[in-house]
Amino acid sequence: MASRMGLEIMYEEAKDAIEKASDLRELDQIRIEYLGKKGKITSVLKSLGKLSPEERKEIGLVANKVRQNLETDIAEKQEELSRLEIERRLALESVDITLPGRQPVFGNRHLIAKVIQDITNIFIGLGYKIAEGPEIELDYYNFKALNTPADHPARSLQDTFYIKRESIHPSDNDILLRTHTSPVQIRVMKKQGPPVYIIAPGKAFRRDVPDPTHSPMFHQVEGLAVDKGITFGDLKGTLEEFTRQMFGKDRQIRLRPHFFPFTEPSAEVDVSCAVCRGAGCRICGTGWLEILGAGMVDPNVLMEVGYNPEEVSGFAFGMGVERIAMLMYGVPDIRMFFDNDMRFVKQF
Amino acid sequence: MLVPISWLKDYVDFEMAPEELADQLNLTGTAVESIKYLGEGLENVRVGLILDIKPHPNADKLSITTVHIGRPETLEIVCGAKNIKVGDKVPVALIGAHLPNGVEIKPARIRGVTSYGMLCSQAELKVGGDTSGIYILPKDIEVGAPFAQAMGLDDTVLELEITPNRPDSLAIIGIAREVGAITKKKIHKPSINLVESPEKALDYITVEIKDPDLCPRYTARVIRNVKIGPSPSWLAQRLQKAGMRPINNVVDVTNYVLLETGQPLHAFDYDTLREGKIIVRRARKGEHITTIDGILRELDESMLVIADAERPVALAGIMGGKNTEVSSATTNILLESAYFEPKQIMRTSRNLGLLSESSARFEKGVDPNGVDRAAQLIAEVAGGTILEGIIDEYPKRIEPCKLPLRANRVNEILGTKLSLNDIVDILERLELAVDVVTGTNEMWVTVPTFRPDLEREIDLIEEIARIYGYNNIESSLPESSGKQGGLSLQQKIAESIKLRLMASGLSEVITYSLADPRDIDKLQVPEGDSLRWFVKLMNPLSEELSVLRTTLIPNLIKVLKYNVNREQYDVQIFEIGHVFWHEEGKELPDEETMLGIALTGAWKQDEWYEKARNVDFFDLKGVIEAVMDEIGVANWSLRQFNHPMLHPGRSAELLIDDTAIGYFGELHPSAEADFDIPRAYVAELNFNKLIDKARVSAEFSEIPRYPSIDIDIAILVDDLVPNSRVLEIIKSEGRPILEQVRLFDLYKGKGIPEGKKSMAYSMTFRAPDRTLKDEEALDAREKIVAKLSKELGAEIRA
Missing domain, CATH: 3.30.56.10 (Phenylalanyl-tRNA Synthetase; Chain B, domain 1)
Structure with missing residues (x-):
């Protein structure tokens, strides 16, 4: 039977073993050895009944004290060992953070599509809807309804691609590849009454031999607003809002009078150069970069689609997407857009 | 249109610098293309007088000139040109000159003789296009004077781009009017004071207009006893600065008035006109005229000519005839100023491929007034007397409206x-x-x-x-109440498909809608196939771009090839674009939006964690499945697809609800060879049909509340048994507690008998309303196994 002294020696031994324990498993062995069901301290406590009341009291007191102390010591040691164990694991699991990550494979949007989306998003925010139309058009929608005279140079075989007659159903109307996305205006207005707020992105074709600034196919975004009381001031304000969102808050626009058959008054619109801010530099020359053509819808166009120009008025504008992309991203050659070199496509 | 500022100032007073003037014009609709500063580079060029020319002792083709430049000492200059003679006045570039063409003048020894300057051609000074010899200057110019000043080149010229609606701006006075309107100043037009002789013009000429619709007005004057010769410097210089070559005093005056007023004029040698008659009529079939550019032109009834009693003498409003051209022998002049109907001029000019300063103006409409200005100037610079009276045939009056x-x-x-x-x-x-x-x-x-x-x-x-x-004008925004921006449902679905494709690793490309019909041959497409129903261009740029594409595939293949040729071997792309078919009986050809896909090479190159793997049929199928998932379509199926462009064992047609949507597969080795590209996988789906089939609203389905039981089986079946057949059996036998089945292993080769394959499926069983018992799942498994072995002869592996 353990004496008071014996218990104290037992405690010292246990304490010593706890301190020396190098991992949680060893510590658990020690716990079982002393405090387990058949552990040394447990045995002492179990056999207290065999002692005299005085002894029982004294030994019981000491043994309980030893048990409590051991429990505390083990808990402390356990905490320490857990911490060490985590530290060991962390040290073991360190990686070379400079190795490249496992990237999911991602494709890119074509730059032209991206620029079209940027443009259309701005106009969607201004209350416009996207309208689309065919790339092969009747002369009527592409020219005639847009107030373009029959002998206008743009209609010549030099400038416009025409479709071979025998390859299609004979009709009185010439068929051609649209030279702008403006015919979408006519199609929309013929289908619905005012108000009309649309933006029409798409492909257009002109009979240009490919070179750094020309392409037989290119993209245009056309805009049209027809409503009661639309003014030239509204056109200016709309284009200013577009410019600020598209090119930056500090960019300005300048409208120069111009001539288009389908608008009057008409304007060419310049945006101030990003580099020199309108002062003139090597990139822009004059300080301004031409970005679009615009104007008030000609009354003849409104009448052609059955609108009354005394009741509604409107503005229209059209911009070349490639040109804007070239200006914004510094692309030097329009043909790059259609070569689709992956080293180009993946840049944007 | 070139406008010298000094000339412009004849008609309107302004103080603005040329740059500011250019700005103002730009902002009021007269586009200024460029500002040319004429004197630049001519600072050390003077007018020289050739005193002597002697042969170069050591070179046959060179001569040594002695030139007086207004200083006591003369200069010896070596020269190679042949067009000079003693007494000529020429531009001399002195030592130290930096010419506009970049040449710097230094003393130079040329074959043993030192040359102290250079005699210059027009081209070297960039004052004209003539490169043939030294620029011989007018006689009346001062020797020793700075060349630029003497030639009136201390001037600035605005290059204008005039829009077709503004023919009035194709004249210096027209531009002066614009400047006057901008600066709020009145312009002063040249005053006309004609001294007429008592002889009457009407006694010399009769004018008859046969076609007043095409020529509403014809005016003429007769000037006698002119002396043809070079124009005075001021006149020649103004023409040159405005981009015209001086010819002789009479022709130069007509050109001068053309530039000044915008009214084209023509001078005939009066004595060559038969019977003193001018008849304005349509040409007759078979008639010819040699125009003053020396070209014989065949005429027809659509063209308007000026004729004399016998023959055409000018193409009305476009160009004069050689037969009545003013020459050095001319003494009497008939001066014409008329108004021709613009559309007729445009047609004739296009048909003949002949554009002139005159036709450019007539075809836009000129101001049908004024021949007197030219008569006055001719009398001034070529002598002669103006006969009394202006002939003015004006059958159709053009009134101010x-x-x-x-x-x-x-x-x-x-x-x-x-x-x-x-x-x-x-x-x-x-x-x-x-x-x-x-x-x-x-x-x-x-x-x-x-x-x-x-x-x-x-x-x-x-x-x-x-x-x-x-x-x-103050900016504002439209104040509409009725506008709502946004994408349509179709546009939203289209965008979501595009995003899914990009998220699947495909990059978007855009190729020409125009195509090469021969590409269809390379795709092994048989005769009569709808891919050959081309819409053809009437006026293509080349065979390569002569038809509208009927499929996106060739263009995509060419993008693969373009990249592979540039060592970009891993290309995974898609395009959404239109294709076109010629269809009988329709107003316009058929136009459909397609989604095309092409894959070659690997998704990723070798990485430290994973080796590169080239794409195969199942990568492409995975993309198609991703699209089906994106549009929420479960009811899609595949069917054998036999098209000569595709590998017969690795291609399929896609159907949604039994509607054919498109096809995909590996490109046929013959097509690969014809296009000369590595192994590639392509797909083409009808994009509009995809969007139509999209399930637009997804509905919530209950998340399972009770646990599932997973059981795997591995079977050995004949190699020819398709996965779909196995799945069919598993699904029908597993009902109703089979929730999901998934192929997780496929193995052929070592340990498996020839002609067999091992397939392993993971099956998930679950009941929606209770915890499933193990026996229920095992019973289902037994049923499945029994059926598989009965139907497919499947052997169950451990």
């Missing part, structure tokens, strides 16, 4: 608050006469004949806007 204009309308269209006075002021500055209807805001505006472009009220509103200044 009157247009109504409402001030309110001006402000409604422009969004301005211009007063009646503001409006009247602007119009009057443009030389439009305004008559306000008393007590109203309305007016009548009289449009002079030089502004044929002003035909409607809106035309006047534009004039007001541009002179008021577009940039002075």
Whole structure:
């Protein structure tokens, strides 16, 4: 039977073993050895009944004290060992953070599509809807309804691609590849009454031999607003809002009078150069970069689609997407857009 | 249109620097393309007089000239040109000159003789295009004077781009009028004082207009006893600065007046006109004319000519004839100034491929007034007497038109608050006469004949806007209540498909809608196939771009090839674009939007964690499945697809609800060979049908509440048994507690008998309303196994 002294020696031994324990498993062995069901301290406590009341009291007191102390010591040691164990694991699991990550494979949007989306998003925010139309058009929608005279140079075989007659159903109307996305205006207005707020992105074709600034196919975004009381001031304000969102808050626009058959008054619109801010530099020359053509819808166009120009008025504008992309991203050659070199496509 | 500032200042006074003037013109609708500073690089060039020319002792082709440049000492200059003679005045570039063409002049020993300068050609000084010899200067020029000043080159020239609606701006006076309107100054036109001889022009010439529709007016004057010779310097210089070559004094005057007033004129050698007659008529079939450019031109009835009693002598409004051209022997002149119908001029000029300064103006409409100015100048510079009377055949009068204009309308269209006075002021500055209807805001505006472009009220509103200044108009935004921006449902689905494709690793490309019909041969497409129903261009640029594409595939293949040729072997792309088919009986050809896909190479190159793997059929199928998932379509199926462009064992047609949507597969080795590309996988789906089939609203389905039981089986079946057949059996036998089945292993080769394959499936069983018992799942498994072995002869592996 353990004496008071014996218990104290037992405690010292246990304490010593706890301190020396190098991992949680060893510590658990020690716990079982002393405090387990058949552990040394447990045995002492179990056999207290065999002692005299005085002894029982004294030994019981000491043994309980030893048990409590051991429990505390083990808990402390356990905490320490857990911490060490985590530290060991962390040290073991360190990686070379400079190795490249496992990237999911991602494709890119074509730059032209991206620029079209940027443009259309701005106009969607201004209350416009996207309208689309065919790339092969009747002369009527592409020219005639847009107030373009029959002998206008743009209609010549030099400038416009025409479709071979025998390859299609004979009709009185010439068929051609649209030279702008403006015919979408006519199609929309013929289908619905005012108000009309649309933006029409798409492909257009002109009979240009490919070179750094020309392409037989290119993209245009056309805009049209027809409503009661639309003014030239509204056109200016709309284009200013577009410019600020598209090119930056500090960019300005300048409208120069111009001539288009389908608008009057008409304007060419310049945006101030990003580099020199309108002062003139090597990139822009004059300080301004031409970005679009615009104007008030000609009354003849409104009448052609059955609108009354005394009741509604409107503005229209059209911009070349490639040109804007070239200006914004510094692309030097329009043909790059259609070569689709992956080293180009993946840049944007 | 080239406008020398010094010339412009003859008609309007302004102080602005050329740059500011250019800005102002730009902002009011006269586009300034460039500003040319003429004197640049000519600082050390002087007028020299050739005193002596002797042969170079050591070179046959060179000579040594002695040149007087107004200083006591003369210069010895070696020269290679042959067109000089003693007494000629020539431009001399002195030592130290930096010529406009970049040449720097230094003393130079040429074959043993030192040359102290250089005699220059027009081209070397960039004052003209002539490179043939030394520029021989007019006789009346001062020796020793700085060349630029002496030649009037201390000037600035504006290069203008005139829009087709503004023929009045194809004249210096027209530009002066614009400057006057901008600067609020009156312009002064040259005053005309003719001294006429008592002889009557009518005794010399009769004019008859056979076709007044095409020639509403023909005016003429006769000038006798002129002396043809070179023009005086001031005249020659002005023409040169405006981009025209001086010819002789009479022709130069007609050109001068053309530039000054915009009115084309023509001078005939009167004595070559048969019977003193001018007849304006249509050409007759079979008639010819040699124009003054020396080209024999065949005429037809669509063309208007000026004829004498016998033959055509000019192509009306386009170019004169050689037979009546003014030459050095000419003494009597018939001067023509007429108005020809613009469309006719344009047609004839296009048909003959002959554009001239004259046709460029007539085809836009000229101001049908004024031959006297030229008569006066000819008398001034070529002597001669002007006969009394102007011949003026004017069968169809062109009157100034009157247009109504409402001030309110001006402000409604422009969004301005211009007063009646503001409006009247602007119009009057443009030389439009305004008559306000008393007590109203309305007016009548009289449009002079030089502004044929002003035909409607809106035309006047534009004039007001541009002179008021577009940039002075206050900006606003439309105040509509009825506008709602946004994408349509179809557009949203299209965008979501595009995003899914990009997220799947495919990059978007855009290729020409125009195609090469021979590409279809390379795709092994048989005759008569709908891919050959080409819409053809009437006027293609080349065979490569001569038809509209009927499929996206060839263009995509060419993108693969373009990249592979540039060592970009891993290309995974898609395009959404139109294809076109010729279809009988329709107003327009069929036009469909397609989604094309092409894959070659690997998704990723070798990485430290994973080796590169080339794409195969199942990568492509995975992309198709991703698209089906994106549009929420479960009811899709595949069917054998036999097309010569595709590998017969690795291709399929896609159907949704039994509607064919498109096809995909590996490109046939023959097509690969014909296009010369590595192994590639392509797909083409009808994009509109995809969007139509999209399930637009997804619905919530209950998340399972009770646990599932997973059981795997591995079977050995004949190699020819398709996965779909196995799945069919598992699904039908597993009902109703089979929730999901998934192929997780497929193995052929070592340990598996020849002609067999091992397939392993993971099956998930679950009941929606209770915890499934193990026995239920095992029973289901037994049923499945029994059926598999009965139907497919499947052997169950451990």
